[in-house]
Amino acid sequence: MVLHIPVLLTQNQLEQDDDCACPDKAFVLAFDYANTEVDTDCACPDKGWGLTTAEANGRTPFTTTPHTHSQPLTAVHTLLYSPYAPGGPSVLNQAAYARWQTFGRAQSLQEEIDFQLAEQALLQPANAGFRAQYRTPETLTAWLHITNACNLDCPYCYVRKSSARMDEATGLKALAHIFDTAHRHGFRRVKLKYAGGEATLHLKLVRRLHDAALELAASHNLALREVVLSNGVHLRQDDADWLAASGIKLMVSLDGVGEVHDRQRPYRNGDPSFAHLEHTVDHILLPRGVKPDVTITLTRLNAGGAAEAVRWALARDLPVSLNFYRQNILSASRQELELEEQAIIDGMLAAYAEFEVNLPARPFLNGLLDRVQAEAHAHTCGVQHSYLVVTHEGRIAQCQMHLDQPAPATLTGDLLPLVAAGPIQNLAVDDKEGCRSCEFRYRCTGGCPLETFRATGRWDVQSPHCRIYKTLFPHALRLEGLRLLKISEQ
Ligand code: SF4
Ligand code: SF4
Incomplete structure (x- = not known):
C-alpha cells in the first residue's frame, strides 16, 4: 500500500x-485514511x-x-x-x-x-x-446472502439457520439490479459482500456471481470490490488458490484463542472450531498469500480474551477489527453475552496494549473501536443511503440484521428507494441528541442505529455505548500517533 x-x-x-x-x-x-477500512459484517459509510x-x-x-x-x-x-x-x-x-x-x-x-x-x-x-x-456518493455496497446454512452455531448469530440457499438465477438477477442502481445514482464503485450463513459452503455459486460481476462492472464502467465473509473452517486449497488469483478479499471471524473462541464459535454439534480456523489460516491461506481481515466480536464472555486474539492476528500481520456484539431477536435470551461496560473497556485496553507492543506500520485505526472510523463522516454505516442486503430469495432488506424483515417488493427497478423507505432510521450524527457537541462526533457518529433503537426506542440519540467510545477513543488515537511517529522514522 x-x-x-x-x-x-x-x-x-x-x-x-x-x-x-x-x-x-x-x-x-x-494520514488521510482513505480506503483503509477493515472488512466486517457492516457496510462502511459512503464517502459522499x-x-x-x-x-x-x-x-x-x-x-x-x-x-x-x-x-x-x-x-x-x-x-x-x-x-x-x-x-x-x-x-x-x-x-x-x-x-x-x-x-x-x-x-x-x-x-x-x-x-x-x-x-x-x-x-x-x-x-x-x-x-x-454532501457530494456524489462513491460506493454502493451489497450483501449477497448466499445461504442460511452454516456449519457453526454461534450464540450471537442473527441468521435463522436452514438449508435454504440462493439459486443462480436469483443471484444473477440481483447483480443486474445492483449494477443498474449504482449506475443510475452515479456511484463509482460496487462492493459485493458474499455472506451467509457460511458463504463458502456454496463457493461454486460465489465464483459464478464473481464472473458475472466482473462483466457487469466493465459494461457499466464501475469499479468492483468483493469480499467473502467466512468462519474460516471450510476453505480448501483450491478455494484459497481461487481467492488469491481473483484478488477477492476474505474476512474471517476469530473470537479468541483456543477455548475462548470455541465457547463462542462451536460447531453445530458442539465441537471446537478454533484449531480448524488456525489450520486454515496457517496452512491454507497464508502460504498462498491470502491475508484475511480478522474480525473479533466482543461479548461479556470473551472480552478478557481480546488481547490474546489480537496478539494471534498481529503475529501473522493480519488486519484486525474489534467489534461489539449487538443483541438480536435470536440472541435476546443469552444474557451472558450482553456488553458489560467495564469488562469491555478493560478487555479493549489490554488488546490495545498488544498493538503498542507489536505496532503495525500499516493503518489500523479503523479496526480499533467498533464502527468508529477515522475519516470524517456523518452516518455510522451505509444503511438507507448506499447499502443493500439481498436475501437468498431475492428480497431487499436494509441491514443484514434485518434479513427477516425485507421490503415488500422483490428485485425490481431502482433498489435504493426500497432501503431508504425501510424502518431503520440511519440519521446523521448532527441529528442525534447528545452527540452534536461531541469532539468525536464525525468519527463515532453515534454508533449503530439498530443498537441505539433497541436500547432506547429512539433513533435520534447517542449510542448506549457512548461511555465506552469516549473512554477508548483517546487510547486508540494514541496508538495512531505512535504509528505515525514510527513510519516517519522509517
Ligand atoms: S462518543 Fe457518544 S456523544 Fe460522541 S458521537 Fe459517539 S455516541 Fe455520540
Ligand atoms: S444498522 Fe447497525 S448492524 Fe446494520 S449495518 Fe448499520 S451499524 Fe451495522
Missing part, C-alpha cells in the same frame, strides 16, 4: 550536519460527505479550531485532532505545537506550518466554522 501522508517533514530530513545544533523545525504528521469552511485569502484571520482534542504523545510530541479533520489525527513536534498555540489570538496564515495546520482543520477562519457538504 502506498502511504499517503499529506504533510511529513522530519527534523532528520531537514537538518544539515555542522558544528551547531539545528533549531527545532516545526512539523505535522498526518465532507466538511468545508469559508474561502480564505491572504488577509483572512485564522484561529485555533474549537473542541480540538489534545493529548501529550511523547515528551516532545503532542497529538491534536480537530473534530473537522478530513482524516486521522495529527502529531506535532514542540515547534509546531507552540506555533499552533499562538493562534489563540486570531492572525493570518504566514508560515508554511500555518497552512499545514489549516489543512488538518486545526485552524479555522476566525469568523466562519465548518459545515457539512
Whole structure:
C-alpha cells in the first residue's frame, strides 16, 4: 500500500550536519485514511460527505479550531485532532505545537506550518466554522446472502439457520439490479459482500456471481470490490488458490484463542472450531498469500480474551477489527453475552496494549473501536443511503440484521428507494441528541442505529455505548500517533 501522508517533514530530513545544533523545525504528521477500512459484517459509510469552511485569502484571520482534542504523545510530541479533520489525527513536534498555540489570538496564515495546520482543520477562519457538504456518493455496497446454512452455531448469530440457499438465477438477477442502481445514482464503485450463513459452503455459486460481476462492472464502467465473509473452517486449497488469483478479499471471524473462541464459535454439534480456523489460516491461506481481515466480536464472555486474539492476528500481520456484539431477536435470551461496560473497556485496553507492543506500520485505526472510523463522516454505516442486503430469495432488506424483515417488493427497478423507505432510521450524527457537541462526533457518529433503537426506542440519540467510545477513543488515537511517529522514522 502506498502511504499517503499529506504533510511529513522530519527534523532528520531537514537538518544539515555542522558544528551547531539545528533549531527545532516545526512539523505535522498526518494520514488521510482513505480506503483503509477493515472488512466486517457492516457496510462502511459512503464517502459522499465532507466538511468545508469559508474561502480564505491572504488577509483572512485564522484561529485555533474549537473542541480540538489534545493529548501529550511523547515528551516532545503532542497529538491534536480537530473534530473537522478530513482524516486521522495529527502529531506535532514542540515547534509546531507552540506555533499552533499562538493562534489563540486570531492572525493570518504566514508560515508554511500555518497552512499545514489549516489543512488538518486545526485552524479555522476566525469568523466562519465548518459545515457539512454532501457530494456524489462513491460506493454502493451489497450483501449477497448466499445461504442460511452454516456449519457453526454461534450464540450471537442473527441468521435463522436452514438449508435454504440462493439459486443462480436469483443471484444473477440481483447483480443486474445492483449494477443498474449504482449506475443510475452515479456511484463509482460496487462492493459485493458474499455472506451467509457460511458463504463458502456454496463457493461454486460465489465464483459464478464473481464472473458475472466482473462483466457487469466493465459494461457499466464501475469499479468492483468483493469480499467473502467466512468462519474460516471450510476453505480448501483450491478455494484459497481461487481467492488469491481473483484478488477477492476474505474476512474471517476469530473470537479468541483456543477455548475462548470455541465457547463462542462451536460447531453445530458442539465441537471446537478454533484449531480448524488456525489450520486454515496457517496452512491454507497464508502460504498462498491470502491475508484475511480478522474480525473479533466482543461479548461479556470473551472480552478478557481480546488481547490474546489480537496478539494471534498481529503475529501473522493480519488486519484486525474489534467489534461489539449487538443483541438480536435470536440472541435476546443469552444474557451472558450482553456488553458489560467495564469488562469491555478493560478487555479493549489490554488488546490495545498488544498493538503498542507489536505496532503495525500499516493503518489500523479503523479496526480499533467498533464502527468508529477515522475519516470524517456523518452516518455510522451505509444503511438507507448506499447499502443493500439481498436475501437468498431475492428480497431487499436494509441491514443484514434485518434479513427477516425485507421490503415488500422483490428485485425490481431502482433498489435504493426500497432501503431508504425501510424502518431503520440511519440519521446523521448532527441529528442525534447528545452527540452534536461531541469532539468525536464525525468519527463515532453515534454508533449503530439498530443498537441505539433497541436500547432506547429512539433513533435520534447517542449510542448506549457512548461511555465506552469516549473512554477508548483517546487510547486508540494514541496508538495512531505512535504509528505515525514510527513510519516517519522509517
Ligand atoms: S455516541 Fe457518544 S462518543 Fe459517539 S458521537 Fe455520540 S456523544 Fe460522541
Ligand atoms: S444498522 Fe447497525 S448492524 Fe446494520 S449495518 Fe448499520 S451499524 Fe451495522
